[in-house]
Amino acid sequence: MPHRxxxxxxxxxxxxxPGVARAESSPDGALxxxxxxxxxxxxxxQACAHSGNDRLVGILCSxxxxxxxxxxxxxxxxxxxxxxxxxxxxxxxxxxxxLGVTAEFTKVKPATRIPMLAEGSIDAVIATMGDNTQxxxxxxxxxxxxxxxxxxxxxxxxxxxxxxTVRGKTVCVNIGNGSNAELVSQGARxxxxxxxxxLPDRLNDQTCTLAAQDDSFFASYFDEPPFAGRFAxxxxxxxxxxxxxxxxxxxxxxxxxxxLISQIFHRDGVFLxxxxxxxxxxxxxLRQQKVWAQPECDTANGSADPNCVLPAANVDLAPTPxxxxxxxFEATIARLTGVEFTLPMLKSAPAWSLFVxxxxxxxxxxxGALLATLVFxxxxxxxxxxxxxxxxxxxxxxxAALQSSPILLTLVITASISxxxxxxxxxxxxxxxxxxxxxxxxxxxxxxxxxxxxxxxKERGAAASDRRDLFMRALSRSATxxxxxxxxxxxxxxxxxxxxxxxxxxxxxxxxxxxSGRTTTYTLLLVFYTAVVISIIGVCRRVQAVLERGRAxx
Amino acid sequence: MSTFAGIPAAxxxxxxxxxxVNFEIAxxxxxxxxxxxxxxxxxxxxxxxxxxxxGLAVGLMRAAPTFVVMFFLLNATPPGxxxxxMIVALSLVPYxxxxxxxxGLDALRAFHAGSHLAAFLILPNIARAFFxxxxxxxxxxxxxxxxxIAIILQQAQKMPSTGGTLMLFAIGIxxxxxxxxxxxxxxxxxxxxxxxxxxxxxxxxxxxxxxxxR
Numbered sequence: 001m002p003h004r005x006x007x008x009x010x011x012x013x014x015x016x017x018p019g020v021a022r023a024e025s026s027p028d029g030a031l032x033x034x035x036x037x038x039x040x041x042x043x044x045x046q047a048c049a050h051s052g053n054d055r056l057v058g059i060l061c062s063x064x065x066x067x068x069x070x071x072x073x074x075x076x077x078x079x080x081x082x083x084x085x086x087x088x089x090x091x092x093x094x095x096x097x098x099l100g101v102t103a104e105f106t107k108v109k110p111a112t113r114i115p116m117l118a119e120g121s122i123d124a125v126i127a128t129m130g131d132n133t134q135x136x137x138x139x140x141x142x143x144x145x146x147x148x149x150x151x152x153x154x155x156x157x158x159x160x161x162x163x164x165t166v167r168g169k170t171v172c173v174n175i176g177n178g179s180n181a182e183l184v185s186q187g188a189r190x191x192x193x194x195x196x197x198x199l200p201d202r203l204n205d206q207t208c209t210l211a212a213q214d215d216s217f218f219a220s221y222f223d224e225p226p227f228a229g230r231f232a233x234x235x236x237x238x239x240x241x242x243x244x245x246x247x248x249x250x251x252x253x254x255x256x257x258x259x260l261i262s263q264i265f266h267r268d269g270v271f272l273x274x275x276x277x278x279x280x281x282x283x284x285x286l287r288q289q290k291v292w293a294q295p296e297c298d299t300a301n302g303s304a305d306p307n308c309v310l311p312a313a314n315v316d317l318a319p320t321p322x323x324x325x326x327x328x329f330e331a332t333i334a335r336l337t338g339v340e341f342t343l344p345m346l347k348s349a350p351a352w353s354l355f356v357x358x359x360x361x362x363x364x365x366x367x368g369a370l371l372a373t374l375v376f377x378x379x380x381x382x383x384x385x386x387x388x389x390x391x392x393x394x395x396x397x398x399x400a401a402l403q404s405s406p407i408l409l410t411l412v413i414t415a416s417i418s419x420x421x422x423x424x425x426x427x428x429x430x431x432x433x434x435x436x437x438x439x440x441x442x443x444x445x446x447x448x449x450x451x452x453x454x455x456x457x458k459e460r461g462a463a464a465s466d467r468r469d470l471f472m473r474a475l476s477r478s479a480t481x482x483x484x485x486x487x488x489x490x491x492x493x494x495x496x497x498x499x500x501x502x503x504x505x506x507x508x509x510x511x512x513x514x515x516s517g518r519t520t521t522y523t524l525l526l527v528f529y530t531a532v533v534i535s536i537i538g539v540c541r542r543v544q545a546v547l548e549r550g551r552a553x554x
Numbered sequence: 555m556s557t558f559a560g561i562p563a564a565x566x567x568x569x570x571x572x573x574x575v576n577f578e579i580a581x582x583x584x585x586x587x588x589x590x591x592x593x594x595x596x597x598x599x600x601x602x603x604x605x606x607x608x609g610l611a612v613g614l615m616r617a618a619p620t621f622v623v624m625f626f627l628l629n630a631t632p633p634g635x636x637x638x639x640m641i642v643a644l645s646l647v648p649y650x651x652x653x654x655x656x657x658g659l660d661a662l663r664a665f666h667a668g669s670h671l672a673a674f675l676i677l678p679n680i681a682r683a684f685f686x687x688x689x690x691x692x693x694x695x696x697x698x699x700x701x702x703i704a705i706i707l708q709q710a711q712k713m714p715s716t717g718g719t720l721m722l723f724a725i726g727i728x729x730x731x732x733x734x735x736x737x738x739x740x741x742x743x744x745x746x747x748x749x750x751x752x753x754x755x756x757x758x759x760x761x762x763x764x765x766x767x768r
Contacts, residue, residue: 195633404727405726409730518630519630
């Protein structure tokens with residue numbers, strides 16, 4: 001009999017053991033143990049008064065978890081009439097319930113959420129915070145992530161555009177958005193706004209045809225039929241997983257508990273249900289539910305498995321070889337003057353590349369515009385001084401049309417025609433700008449040459465028989481006007497950025513869209529162009545003096 | 555509802571409202587330019603250190619590209635303090651002030667030389683500057699100002715055919731061209747009239763000596 005009993009017990013152990021082992025290694029079991037240990041620690045005499053406790057013990061002691069949330073982010077976190085609503089609010093409440101405490105909400109902004117965590121005024125942040133490599137040193141991100149956003153380009157429903165055709169198009173963005181660099185790399189032209197909240201308004205009033213922002217940001221707008229009726233998501237890129245954030249210090253247990261809860265919430269569809277309840281996108285959460293339901297991920301260590309968990313978005317920009325010296329220089333200037341002085345174009349490799357390219361292209365553009373102005377001046381001058389009336393009137397008509405067209409419109413017309421003939425490229429943009437600037441200024445200078453020609457002919461009467469000689473004299477006489485229009489052409493070159501020519505203004509706009517230091521950047525830009533134009537004025541005045549000496553000799 | 559070439563009827567009032575913005579911008583820039591330019595002209599006329607500083611300032615203002623100044627102001631001023639329309643107007647002030655300073659210096663010289671009528675020749679030049687400013691104010695399209703060219707470009711993106719788009723651009727040129735060419739004709743007539751009166755001024759030789767006759 002004792003043998004039978006022993007055999008029965010052994011059989012039971014064999015049958016139950018795998019289940020027990022699985023329970024032991026499941027996230028649920030691990031969470032139960034972790035919370036049990038933490039509750040035991042919190043129950044010890046004087047434990048709650050101890051300042052060195054893990055934050056999880058502190059939360060259990062106080063019976064509340066202080067969560068930093070957004071209060072003006074529709075569908076994710078809003079606070080109106082004393083009521084908190086949104087997906088992140090529901091997530092925070094579900095977590096609090098799982099921990100057996102109540103959730104206490106504190107409003108945070110992107111600028112305040114990390115400092116508030118660090119100073120300990122909140123226990124966790126659930127506030128639209130993307131998990132990226134730059135923030136990892138400041139925040140401990142909980143994985144798996146509770147949501148994932150991507151940047152979407154939004155435009156009119158009837159406008160056909162995709163990632164491959166965004167090159168050369170103007171896209172409105174807010175400054176500092178990490179995905180701006182990617183849009184720049186796709187050849188889009190950016191119009192910058194300080195605040196993302198301006199983007200839907202600018203789409204509505206047609207200031208912007210396209211705007212790029214997080215899909216989470218646009219979610220509430222697409223929830224409104226008038227907006228959804230007019231606009232649609234064209235394409236998405238730059239996915240960023242959102243993570244619950246906790247401080248680095250004294251949060252090992254809290255982070256582990258939140259990680260396990262997140263795993264369970266994905267597996268059991270808690271995140272998914274909250275997303276559906278708040279009418280936000282669920283594609284990511286559906287994919288994650290499948291991942292975390294897999295046996296190999298549904299373990300206590302699943303959140304450490306790179307096959308299950310998503311990495312942080314890599315937003316680190318490769319530094320230039322001299323970035324450290326630039327940073328030291330900036331610090332010195334700031335120390336000596338008290339003025340914040342930043343040179344973003346010298347510190348990261350992509351920015352440096354854009355900067356150098358911008359300077360080279362600007363100088364090419366200026367040289368090209370000067371040459372084109374001179375060539376068109378001679379052509380228009382010759383045409384308007386021609387003995388053939390039809391040629392004269394044609395040239396005068398074209399000149400009048402060019403004078404009547406604002407340079408921006410002339411530039412756009414030239415760019416449109418160029419794009420119809422050639423496929424778009426930076427070179428085509430530069431070429432179109434050179435042509436437009438040369439044509440506009442050259443036509444005006446040509447008119448001055450022709451006027452000088454006819455005046456000379458009138459003065460000389462019958463003696464003016466050699467047309468070539470007369471034309472050369474007309475060139476000398478109109479030297480002042482020719483120089484004025486050459487200077488005007490050089491001054492007008494930055495406008496080429498409007499059609500996507502990659503000159504310095506365009507390059508610096510791109511750089512400031514993903515880095516800081518706007519004031520310094522645009523001050524340097526102003527200094528650069530003013531210095532270049534002053535140099536050109538100097539050179540032109542010398543050319544003018546030479547031409548006028550030639551006239552005196554004649 | 556379309557009028558012709560696929561251009562909707564709603565475009566025309568919007569475009570005219572946009573052109574009004576161009577004229578407003580030019581008006582603001584010119585007023586500020588006259589104020590600043592005349593001060594600079596006075597400083598240059600009376601010479602000394604202030605005159606040299608004014609000369610240097612005029613040189614810099616003449617060289618500063620309007621489009622870059624506009625982006626500088628847009629990015630250097632705290633958001634929400636200055637409206638985009640005002641930013642465009644302010645970006646045109648260096649050009650306007652430098653232009654007025656040059657003309658103002660000539661006018662002051664003529665005035666002090668006794669040729670008061672010759673001094674008034676600055677008026678047609680200021681009128682000419684106004685029309686140049688109207689055309690230049692189209693740069694505002696680059697920062698989202700709803701001026702005439704911005705309205706044309708917004709409509710151009712919706713045009714179904716290239717022909718319609720070109721028609722739209724042509725309308726823009728004609729609509730900007732009419733006030734511009736009319737303005738220039740008026741300026742020429744005014745200039746001619748003033749010159750004719752100045753020629754009958756017994757003190758014109760003094761004004762000619764100042765170089766005003768250029």
